[in-house]
Amino acid sequence: MSLNIEQIKSDIDSIARSLGIKKYDVFGSAKEESSASAKNKKPFGLNSASKSYLLVRVWNDKQQAGVTSTSNLTYAGLTDALILAHSSAEYASTENIYNFSEYCQDSTENMQISNNQENKITMQDLVEKCIAAESKILDHSPIFKSVPYNKVGDSFSKRFYFNSLGAFKISENNIAYCYFFPLAQETNKIAREAGHISISKGFKNLNVIDCADKAIKKTENHLDYINIKSGKYKTIFSPEAFLDLLYAFGNFLNAQNILDKKSLLNIENLNTQIASSILNLSDSPLHVENPDPCHFDEEGTLTKNIDIIQEGKLITFLHSSFTAQKFNTKSTGHCHLGSKLTISPYFLHVSKNHKIHIDQEFSLNQENNAIYVENVKALHAGVNALQGSFSLPFDGFFIKDGKKISIESATVAGDFLTLLSNIIYIDDNETVTHKGISPNIWIKELSVTGNS
Incomplete structure (x- = not known):
């Protein structure tokens, strides 16, 4: 990447000395990203972008810290950022005094990590991969009408930190990603949509066609569907759905939320x-x-x-x-x-936790009258993170005699901490997703509202 971090550090050191600023630190991020989408087997939505920004903290003589951000990395822009951060420090809290991390007091933990970034992929490569995957989905069956959400992308990024005590850290990374969400419709049935997301370290490790194949399979699994009765059901969360729920209620892990009294715990x-x-x-x-x-x-x-x-x-x-x-x-x-x-x-x-003996082993193909939640939706609206309650529409299946049947539409509701306490089984097989790692999670009982 073209960003010269050492020059930025040198400029800020020089500016700080000229302004009489003795204590400061800087976090920065830079990203170059290219992506391509396809529509009806033709290129659509080609994008390339380069973004850089800094977060600058400056302390005054009273140890109050002011913060500002800037994307203007010229000498003049950096000067403005330090002046603004220094002037805003006057209005910072005098009760909550922030300081450098205990691990950034000197240069002993300085580091520079490079993940052997590949040569940049051309836009033509991205377009060809995306069109090939979209074409495979559309050609798979006439019921696949379109792939309204699709993209193949490649991203190079840098993160860096330095401060007035000499701490200096840089890390680089290269990730590639793709996703495909086909829309399929059979005669006299409603249209159904599902999909898959893949992320890898470097474009050479990204299997775009495999992502398209998984999107096809997931969508086909929802073509035959039923309505279910409202009631309480044993509920199994997919790895993706359970991780989404954990992130939505992330305040229970967060020490800052504890201090602010905005946590479930x-x-x-x-x-x-x-x-x-x-x-x-x-x-x-x-x-x-x-x-x-x-x-x-x-x-x-x-x-x-x-x-x-x-x-x-x-x-x-x-x-x-x-x-x-x-x-x-x-x-x-x-x-x-x-x-x-x-x-x-x-x-x-x-x-x-393998230390605990479980009297009964569970398996999806042995379940009956249970709900499998594949994907939760509307997390922005259906989660009350401060009360712990949730009511979320979901894509999923009704399991009868070990067979999964897609549900037309339904909502799952409950209390998050109660859900954690009512976990009765965790599968041995873990799945790696773009958000984390999780197995299937069995919950004793949750309220499910259906349309039957």
């Missing part, structure tokens, strides 16, 4: 049972299967794989350096800078 829940004893949960930004690993957070703290729930017990929250100080612990490397520091997980990993 509080500090007294630490080291207590909050879920079924067969559940283990970790955040694994450096997992070998994570296509977009994050090696440090936005205040420069090195990340690592963190166990959050073990045997159903909450053993840690996710922390920034500020919340770690408040909780008398160490940062977990989950800080995101802004006018207010925020915290969020990177790559959640749900697994089964």
Whole structure:
């Protein structure tokens, strides 16, 4: 990538000295991305973009910190950013004093990570791959009318952090991705849509045709459908659906939300049972299967794989350096800078606690009168993250005598913490998704509203 990070660091060091600024830090990100879509076997929606920005924190003599962001990386733009951050520090809180991460006090943890980026893929390559995949879907059967949502893309990115004490960290990454969501309709039936998303480390590892094949299979599974009666059902969440639910209620992992009293939990829940004893949960930004690993957070703290729930017990929250100080612990490397520091997980990993003996093994092909939730929808509207309740439309199946039958439309509802406690089984087979890793998850009972 063309961005000269060393020059930006040198410029900011020089500007800070000239302005008399003694304490500052900078997080930056740069991305070059190209993508292509197809429509009726022709190129459609070709895009290339290059984006760079900095988040700048400056401390004044009272140790108040001001924050600003800029995408103007010229010398003049950097000067304006430091002046603005310094002037805004005057209005910062004097009660909550932010500081550098304890892991960024000097140059001992400096790092530069390169993931052996490939040569850039041409737009022609992206177009050809996308058209070939879309054509395969459309040619598979006349019932496949279109592929309204499709894309193949390639992205190169850099993340970097430096501060006035000499800390300096850079990481580079290259990911490729594709997704296909076909629309299919049989005679005298409603149109049905499903799809698949694939992400890989580098374009050479991206199997676009395989993604299209999976999209075809998923869509075909929903062509024959039924209505179901409303009631309480044993419910099985797919890996994708369960991870979506965890991210939607991510405030229960978040130490900043605990301090702000905007979480389902509080500090007294630490080291207590909050879920079924067969559940283990970790955040694994450096997992070998994570296509977009994050090696440090936005205040420069090195990340690592963190166990959050073990045997159903909450053993840690996710922390920034500020919340770690408040909780008398160490940062977990989950800080995101802004006018207010925020915290969020990177790559959640749900697994089964094999130490617990389970009297009964469960299998989808042995279930009866159960619901399989393949994909939850409307998370922005159907989740009350502060109360813990959810009511979400979903794509899924009614399981009768071990056979899955697609449901025309239905809604699943419940309480998130109750759901965690009512996990009765976790499959041994884990699935890697673009958001994390999880097996199928069996819930004792949830309310499902159907149309029958």
